Amino acid sequence: MLLAPAVILVGWARVEVGDHTPAQAGAGAVVGIAIAGTIFYCAEVEGKIAVAQRLSWILSQIAR
Numbered sequence: 001m002l003l004a005p006a007v008i009l010v011g012w013a014r015v016e017v018g019d020h021t022p023a024q025a026g027a028g029a030v031v032g033i034a035i036a037g038t039i040f041y042c043a044e045v046e047g048k049i050a051v052a053q054r055l056s057w058i059l060s061q062i063a064r
Contacts, residue, residue: 039054
């Protein structure tokens with residue numbers, strides 16, 4: 001939550017310089033929130049080992 005203003009500023013900056021459209025910046029924020037939420041959920045519910053295993057699985061799915 002403390003970094004939310006930084007995320008908003010970076011997203012706005014990427015649109016302003018023309019590297020991304022507003023939709024791309026918004027989608028990136030949504031994906032980032034989903035990944036962070038998954039990591040925090042795993043850390044709280046299943047412990048640190050499960051976080052590493054889940055993160056490894058997520059990254060392997062993205063790499064496909």
